[in-house]
Amino acid sequence: MTTGISLVRENAVGMQPPRTLWVPFPLGRPLGAPNNPAFQHRVIAAALDLLDCPIGPVLEDFPEDAPAVDLESAAVCPVSFSQPEPNDTWQSRLINEFTTLKPWHDLSLRRRGGRTLTSLSENSIEENLRKLGELLDAGQIQKSEFRWLKFAIEDAKAFYFEALTAQPGEYLHEELHRTLWQDTQFGSALRACHRILDSEPSTRQFAGIVAPRQAIESPTASPNSGNESVPSTHSRPLGDIT
Numbered sequence: 001m002t003t004g005i006s007l008v009r010e011n012a013v014g015m016q017p018p019r020t021l022w023v024p025f026p027l028g029r030p031l032g033a034p035n036n037p038a039f040q041h042r043v044i045a046a047a048l049d050l051l052d053c054p055i056g057p058v059l060e061d062f063p064e065d066a067p068a069v070d071l072e073s074a075a076v077c078p079v080s081f082s083q084p085e086p087n088d089t090w091q092s093r094l095i096n097e098f099t100t101l102k103p104w105h106d107l108s109l110r111r112r113g114g115r116t117l118t119s120l121s122e123n124s125i126e127e128n129l130r131k132l133g134e135l136l137d138a139g140q141i142q143k144s145e146f147r148w149l150k151f152a153i154e155d156a157k158a159f160y161f162e163a164l165t166a167q168p169g170e171y172l173h174e175e176l177h178r179t180l181w182q183d184t185q186f187g188s189a190l191r192a193c194h195r196i197l198d199s200e201p202s203t204r205q206f207a208g209i210v211a212p213r214q215a216i217e218s219p220t221a222s223p224n225s226g227n228e229s230v231p232s233t234h235s236r237p238l239g240d241i242t
C-alpha cells in the first residue's frame with residue numbers, strides 16, 4: 001500500500017502511481033508554506049486518506065492553496081536582468097546571464113562555506129548552459145539528451161537560486177521562482193524547451209519535467225516570443241559585492 005504527493009500533475013498522470021495527491025504548491029514545497037504545521041498536517045492527512053482507496057491508480061487534487069507569506073519580509077534580488085538584443089542567440093543570452101550571476105554565486109559559496117547543490121551533472125554550469133543554448137538555437141532536443149538535460153536543469157536552477165540569495169536576508173520562495181521564470185533568460189530558455197518537447201507526442205511527457213505548468217501558464221510566458229523575460233520590480237543594479 002503506497003501513497004504519495006506530486007507537485008507536477010502531468011507527471012502523476014503519465015506515471016500512474018497507485019495513489020497520488022496533487023498539490024498546487026511551488027516546487028520544493030510539497031507541504032505548502034513553512035512554519036505552518038496545521039496546514040502541513042492537513043496535506044499529509046489528505047495523502048494518507050488515499051490509502052482507503054482499494055483500487056488504483058488514484059489521483060486527487062488537494063483543495064487548498066498554500067497560505068500566503070508576507071512579501072515585505074522578502075529580500076530584493078541583487079541582480080537587474082537586462083533585455084537581450086533581437087539577434088542574440090540562445091547560447092549568447094545564457095552565457096551573458098551566467099557571467100552576470102557568477103560573482104554573486106561565488107559570494108554565495110563564501111557565505112555557505114563552499115556548500116552548493118550544483119552537483120548532479122558531470123559538466124560545469126557554464127558548459128551545460130552552452131549546450132542548452134546550442135540545442136535551442138538548433139531547435140531540436142533528442143531523447144538521448146533527456147538524462148543530461150534533467151541534471152543540467154536542476155544544477156542550473158540551484159546555481160540561479162544560490163546566486164539570487166547571495167545577500168543576507170529572508171527570501172520568499174514564491175518571489176525567487178517568479179524571478180527565475182519571468183525575469184531570466186534561463187527561465188525563457190526552459191519555456192522554449194517545453195515548447196519543443198510538447199510539440200511531439202513522443203517527448204510531451206518530458207516537457208512537464210522541464211517546466212512546470214505554473215511557469216507555462218504565467219501571464220508573461222508568451223508562446224510565440226523568443227524573448228519572454230520581464231524586468232523585475234524587486235531588482236536592483238549589479239553593484240560591488242566585495
